[in-house]
Amino acid sequence: MQCRETNDLIMKYFDHDISELEIEMLLKHNEKCPGCALEFDAMKEALSALEELPLLEVPEGFEAKVLESIRMRDAAVNHAQSLVFWLIGILGLIIFACNMMSFVIIPYIRDSGILLIAQNVIIYAVTGVLELLREALVTLSLSVGKLLILRNVLLRDYMDAVMMVVFAFVGMNLLLISKLKLQEDWEGLRNEF
Numbered sequence: 001m002q003c004r005e006t007n008d009l010i011m012k013y014f015d016h017d018i019s020e021l022e023i024e025m026l027l028k029h030n031e032k033c034p035g036c037a038l039e040f041d042a043m044k045e046a047l048s049a050l051e052e053l054p055l056l057e058v059p060e061g062f063e064a065k066v067l068e069s070i071r072m073r074d075a076a077v078n079h080a081q082s083l084v085f086w087l088i089g090i091l092g093l094i095i096f097a098c099n100m101m102s103f104v105i106i107p108y109i110r111d112s113g114i115l116l117i118a119q120n121v122i123i124y125a126v127t128g129v130l131e132l133l134r135e136a137l138v139t140l141s142l143s144v145g146k147l148l149i150l151r152n153v154l155l156r157d158y159m160d161a162v163m164m165v166v167f168a169f170v171g172m173n174l175l176l177i178s179k180l181k182l183q184e185d186w187e188g189l190r191n192e193f
């Protein structure tokens with residue numbers, strides 16, 4: 001028997017899917033072939049070591065934790081799904097609104113003459129505002145003109161008053177001088193006599 005066939009028998013042996021005759025053939029080959037014998041022994045040792053490992057203890061509440069994590073994952077999936085449904089709904093509403101605007105509302109407005117009325121209202125309002133502005137400007141310029149006239153009048157009256165004061169002062173001085181001169185003359189005359 002070849003080594004390759006023995007390998008197949010080794011696999012069958014550890015799968016517990018082997019006949020008595022095949023076990024006999026395998027063992028007979030191993031007696032003559034140290035390579036296959038070594039492989040068989042190594043596998044036997046490894047498997048028996050695995051069987052000797054203690055059974056893992058499942059920690060307390062392990063099942064509950066697994067179920068909880070599954071529930072949480074499902075909740076997250078549901079959350080994402082509802083978000084997607086919301087977005088689809090909003091998108092649908094926007095599309096519906098756009099369709100309403102372009103096929104119903106805008107044609108209705110165009111046909112009903114609302115635009116014409118709005119246009120007239122805007123023109124009327126703008127004209128009114130411009131009229132008010134014009135009136136305000138005229139009133140303002142008139143007021144400025146009046147103020148200028150008032151200033152000129154005040155200035156003229158002030159100059160008149162100043163001139164009157166100056167004239168009065170000069171006149172009083174002249175009077176004083178003539179009076180003193182008269183007195184001087186009088187005293188001169190008296191000294192002569």
Ligand SMILES: [Zn+2]
Nearest residue numbers: 003006033036
């Ligand atoms: Zn062999």
